[in-house]
Amino acid sequence: MSISKLLYFFGLLALSFSLLNCASTGDSAPTDYMRDDTPDAIPANEPLSLYGNMPSYTVFGKTYHVLKSSDGFTQEGIASWYGTKFHGRKTSSGEPYNMYAMTAAHKTLPLPTYVEVTHKGNGRKIILKVNDRGPFHEGRVIDLSYAAARKLGISKTGTGPVSLRVINTSALDLKTSEVVLPVAANNKGKILIQVAAMGSEAAAEKMATKLRNEKIPSVRVNVIENSGVKLYRVRIGPIPNVDLAYQVINELNDMGLNKSRVVID
Secondary structure, three states, rough: OOOOHHHHHHHHHHHHHHHHHHOOOOOOOOOOOOOOOOOOOOOOOOOOOOOOOOOOOEEEEEEEEOOOOOOOOOEEEEEEEEHHHOOOOOOOOEEEEEOOOOEEEEOOOOOOOOEEEEEEOOOEEEEEEEEOOOOOOEEEEEEEEEEEEEHHOOOOEEEEEEEEEEEEOOOOOOOOOOOOOOOOHHHOEEEEEEEEEEOHHOOOOOOOHHHHHHHOOOOOEEEEOOOEEEEEEEEEOOOOOHHHEEEEEEEEHHHHOOOOOEEEO
């Protein structure tokens, strides 16, 4: 079998697993603390994913045709979100789903595509990386990560009316372009990755040692106290930009540490 056919086969396989995820029920929000101001995804000029970009696919008897180009694409409809049930599983693009990252699923946009999503009720805007397929409920146009749903303001309601537009990244050069960080990152502190928050200092130090043994730099244990209860937070950073932070998170996912998230402190 040729390499191209193998890639197409594995693309179909990855998509099928993702579609099973999107069609499932019983999803839930994470129980650990999350901020409502996770930094937006940073648009980048990336090549199309090897997986998830077949010309068409069929779900529940309906065939969807993947767009050859997303230039100028806009859409309105209902946004939903997906969370703990799929955290760490493969998306249609092959990347692990991270409910703490600013990502989304769409039925027909090329993978990856960067989109700006606006809540038509409260006016909030977020920027997301589309790396997955779905949602396949009637009337829904985009499925948000849990972090994105919190920032947009639909994590409690489950759905919300949105408009979306594709961000043209063709002119961006990762080596030369400067992308302005979100206000939270520019004005409110340093970019860090929180790997875990524990009640045991010994457990936190053990995890920190594991990370240092993996040659991950700038690992530290930070302790906070609330009403006499201490919480030990294993953190990495500061990190110079959000894009690099999410690259580190992908490495942590590969290590099985899939609750890592970006924080501004």
